[in-house]
Amino acid sequence: MRSRPSFVTDAAITEALAEHWRPVTEIAYLPWGFGAHHWRAETLFVTLDQLEPRHTAASLESTYASAAELAASGLEFVCAPLPTRSGRFTAGIGASALSVTPMLNGRSPAEDEVDKPAILAALDALHHAPPPAGLRHWSPQVGPEFAAELRSRTAAPWTSGPLAEEARAALAARSDEITRWTARYRELSALAASRRDTWVPTHGEPHNDNQVTTPDGLRLVDWETLAVAPRERDYADLPDAAGLDPEMMELFALDWRLSELREYSDWFAAPHTGTEDDRIALEGLFEELAA
Missing domain, CATH: 3.30.200.20 (Phosphorylase Kinase; domain 1)
Known part of the structure; x- marks a missing residue:
């Protein structure tokens, strides 16, 4: 932050x-x-x-x-x-x-500087590792009621801060799309659950900002999102990797989008003052709604 x-x-x-x-x-x-x-x-x-x-x-x-x-x-x-x-x-x-x-002694690469062979090799090794006994399993980030609750929540003006009404109006304007996204997300989540025997350890967000290039090679940081899940969870930024299931790729695109919308709706419905973090969050909300 x-x-x-x-x-x-x-x-x-x-x-x-x-x-x-x-x-x-x-x-x-x-x-x-x-x-x-x-x-x-x-x-x-x-x-x-x-x-x-x-x-x-x-x-x-x-x-x-x-x-x-x-x-x-x-x-x-x-x-x-x-x-x-x-x-x-x-x-x-x-x-x-x-x-x-x-x-770490190193730096995170820009998106166009990512060492693709290195990150693909790291993810392959992670996905073939035995899951630690205490590692949680991925579960849907929003429930089936998410879209309806958000529609109700955004029906009246928000007065919680200087960016609240702009955020509320943007969410309300995409209510129909959010309803469709949520329905498709639940459908794909059920499909993923039917294949739990194929799930593997996944980082969750192995994008360039969570990669650090060091003199000793690539390091992945920020393991807060580690979970057992379909391997496609780790390939949002590597969609051309071999053997990916298009429906699971769609699932985790929606997983990211809907979880971000949930967090941003909570953010702007709560008191805020218009800080740099607030403005970054608003840009993030617009980006997800434009998907």
Whole structure:
């Protein structure tokens, strides 16, 4: 996130690191990414994940533990969280969870700089790895009632902030499309569920921003979305990879779009002030509605 979290200070993050991982003397907020908050703390990359709606504290802990298990099994491209002194991989801070990984020596490639053979090889290795016992299975991100609830929710003006009404009007204008998308999504979700015996470990968002090119090769970061699922979940940015099922590709395009619409509708129906993050979110909402 570009803006610092309003509910926690750098001092509180420093105290949590000292309690659960190790003491640090230098910490700096990093206005990177979108969705989680990040800090550099000497050689540690610190992430504060908000749990809802994707996770509970227990599911995020098991997800990060599963990522560490995959790394320990020999998947060197997995940049997994480091354990706390107690052996856990997260520490609670209010309604959020703190985790740390090593600060990598490298950079994320631009979209046109992605090393396609390297990422395809990494995904193939991940998809052939035995799923860790505690790893969650993917499930639909929105329910069958999503479109109807959103139609009702956007029927009256929103007064929650400077961008609220613009967001509400955009959602209301695409209500019929959202209804069709939701129906097709539920149909494809049922098809995927009928093939659960073919599901594999998937990263969930292995796009260029979650790839880091290092002197030791490719590393994949941000394992918060790790789940057992159809392999097509990982190929949104690699649609020409061999052997992909078109219906499963459609499923995960809708999975992304509808989950984003749910999060953006929650965002703008809630109080906001028009920050840089708010404006980035509004652009994201328009992008998904234009799909």
